[in-house]
Amino acid sequence: MIEAELLSKTYRVADKQPGMAGTLRHFVRRRHRDVPAVSGVSFAIAPGEMVGFLGPNGAGKTTTLKMLTGLIHPTAGTVRVVGHDxxxxxxxxxxxxxxxxxxxxxxxxxxxxxxxxxxxxxxxxLTPPEARRRISELADMLELGEELTRPVRKLSLGQRMKAELLAALLHRPAVLFLDEPTLGLDVNAQARVRDFLADYNRRTGATVLLTSHYMGDITALCERVLLIHQGRLFYDGRLEGLSERLAPYRLVRLELTVPQPAAAFTGHGEVESLQGNQVCLRVPAAQLTGSVAQLLERFAVVDLEVSDPPIEQIIGGLFERGRVDDSPA
Known part of the structure; x- marks a missing residue:
């Protein structure tokens, strides 16, 4: 459904020095420089896939989406979406x-x-009967009722976002490009939008490319992610695979019958947090079994939980490095 091959976009911008002197020099002799926004990005998305597109601000996500939708033209490379240029x-x-x-x-x-x-x-x-049927169907899925007849300016941000989605999906597109669809929404509104998008994908088989700064959107909807940094794609694969490859430690959370000082856990892992009888340790994955056995033997444990580190932490480390390897995130 979506194919990008060595997709690139470079902007030519004015190179002007600050101040009055810089303005006068720029007026007499204009200088420019090239700023690469996207460089050699290649990927393919199959019909029905929901793919997360992640990157820090200025990484090139929105520029890529605009090239995929034809709003701006690429400087180099090729792109095909549903068989079209x-x-x-x-x-x-x-x-x-x-x-x-x-x-x-x-x-x-x-x-x-x-x-x-x-x-x-x-x-x-669309004919009026078909339009009414589609509006009714989508309104039911989005839980929109009387909001449809109130002025947009009187709707909450969450209600407006759901109405925006309805307007965008009225013609039943085969490909959805979603750029921060839950931006500014509260937790409950975000969850409702995610549920709707997952349901819409199941019902229609639509292909979705989603950018978001909320990792909850990505983890709830996308099994596959594309990571972009400084205009270059540096990871294309399963979200689950990032955690497996790049988290060499596990988080061990303990609830103890008696509070303990941080020094009591020396040799069992690095103390991530300690509050009363609740403690969280970072334990190397290779030592996990032995450390848990020692903790259970040494302390009176009420509850114990082992988990992977948050995906936000892993991806944040990737963006700092701008690459994926087997070193700690």
Whole structure:
């Protein structure tokens, strides 16, 4: 459904020095420099896949999405989405994709969402009965009711985001490009949007490429992730594989009958946190079995839990290094 081969985008920007002198010099003799935003990115996404696209601010995620949707043209490389060249912006292509950006809106601010939906339906050539049926179906999935008839400006951020999703999916696109769809939403609203996207993917088989700064979005929806840093793709694989390859330690959480000082755990692992009779230790994976046995033998343990480190911590370390290897994250 999506194929990118050595996709690159370079922007030519003015190179102006600060101050009045710099302004005058730039007026007389303009200088420019090339700034690479995306460099040689290649990947392929199969029909029905939900793929997370992760990277720090300025890494090139949104630029890549805009090239995949034809909003900007690549400097080099090739891209095909549902068999089309996006930069040609053909009607047959536009009918099969949608782009949702959490910081942008397409709904008309002073009108109810229902009016915007009717405009979208007319743009995509839907008959009034078909439009009503699709609006009703999506509204049920998104748990939207009376919000459809209230002005957009009177809706909460979560309600607006759900209405934005309905507007973007009215024409039943085969490919969804979602750029921060839960940006600014509270925890409950984020969960509802995630549930809807998972349900929509199951029902329609739509292909989804999702960017988000909330790791909860990625872990809940995507088995595969693409990691980009400074415009270059440096990981394409399973999310679960990152934890397995890059976490050489485990977190051991203990609840003790009697509180203990941090020094009591010397030799059993590194103390991550200690509060009353609750302690969390970082234990090397190779020593896990022996350390747990020693802890159970030495202390009166009420409860014990072993877990992997948070995926946010692992990926944060990857972005700092800009590569994937077998060293600690």
């Amino acid at each position: 996006p930069k040609r912006r053909q009607a047959a292509f536009l009918h099969q994709i949608t782009l949702v950006m959490g910081q942008k809106q397409q709904l008309i601010w002073d009108l109810p969402p229902l009016d915007s939906f009717r405009v979208n339906a007319a743009v995509y050539g």
